[in-house]
Structures are given as C-alpha cells and as structure tokens.
Amino acid sequence: MPGIDGLGLCRMIRERGGDYVYFILISSNRVTKENRQLALESGVDDFLTKPVDADELGMRLHVAERILGLSAQVKQLETFIPICGYCKKIRNDRKYWQEIETFFSQHQGTKFSHGVCPDCYERELVPQLEKLGIDPAAARGGES
Ligand SMILES: [Zn+2]
Numbered sequence: 001m002p003g004i005d006g007l008g009l010c011r012m013i014r015e016r017g018g019d020y021v022y023f024i025l026i027s028s029n030r031v032t033k034e035n036r037q038l039a040l041e042s043g044v045d046d047f048l049t050k051p052v053d054a055d056e057l058g059m060r061l062h063v064a065e066r067i068l069g070l071s072a073q074v075k076q077l078e079t080f081i082p083i084c085g086y087c088k089k090i091r092n093d094r095k096y097w098q099e100i101e102t103f104f105s106q107h108q109g110t111k112f113s114h115g116v117c118p119d120c121y122e123r124e125l126v127p128q129l130e131k132l133g134i135d136p137a138a139a140r141g142g143e144s
Pocket of ligand 1: 084085086087088089116117118120121
C-alpha cells in the first residue's frame with residue numbers, strides 16, 4: 001500500500017477497533033529481536049520467516065481461525081447484558097445493579113437478557129412466593 005508499511009497498517013487497523021483482524025508478519029530471517037518486539041507492539045499476532053512453508057502457513061491459519069472464532073464468541077457474550085424484568089436496572093460487569101440511564105452513559109451497542117435484581121426480588125417475588133406457600137430462602141436455592 002503506498003505511503004504506509006505493514007506495521008503502520010496493522011496499527012491503523014488496531015486503533016480503528018471493530019472485528020478482530022489476525023496479522024501474520026512474513027519477514028526475512030534477518031529481522032532483529034527489537035523489530036519483532038516493535039511488530040508485536042503494533043498488533044502483529046504471529047510471525048513467519050521467508051521462504052514460507054505451505055504446511056506451516058496452513059497450521060498458523062488454523063490457529064488464527066480458532067482465535068477469531070473465540071474472539072467472535074466473546075464479543076457476542078459481551079453484547080448480552082442482564083436487565084431486571086421489573087425495574088429495568090442493569091447488572092454491570094462488576095455485578096452491581098444500576099439505573100438504565102447510568103449504564104448507557106457508560107456502554108453502547110448492547111442487547112438484553114432478562115433477570116431480576118435483588119430489590120425487585122424482595123419486593124415482587126418474595127410476596128408471590130409466600131402467597132404460594134413457598135419459602136423464599138429455599139426458592140433462592142441457598143444463595144445468600
Ligand atoms: Zn429490579
């Protein structure tokens with residue numbers, strides 16, 4: 001690419017974010033330890049030396065595919081967040097339930113999975129359980 005080298009391109013793509021791009025740097029065997037370190041810091045994932053062996057490249061691509069699959073899985077999990085079905089409070093990644101406005105001032109691009117926060121559990125579910133003659137402590141499954 002004119003005006004930009006491989007590491008520059010790598011840094012640019014890392015800074016841009018979005019879907020993970022897996023980089024394998026193919027270089028001559030004269031590359032120094034310092035240059036490899038610089039490449040690593042620029043976001044390179046793996047290294048191969050010229051001449052490239054097709055089997056070796058195939059194996060590295062297989063690993064890359066596995067890592068990209070896991071990366072996509074993590075990203076999907078990150079986009080599902082627990083929301084209380086009653087008051088719509090959201091449980092953040094530190095396990096605190098917070099108001100929806102507060103949560104969205106800190107996060108973007110998320111979807112919901114439903115649950116019940118402790119306040120609503122006490123206010124909404126405990127009376128219903130008691131009405132049904134079920135001990136709320138037992139229904140909670142021993143969770144304190
Ligand atoms: Zn709630």
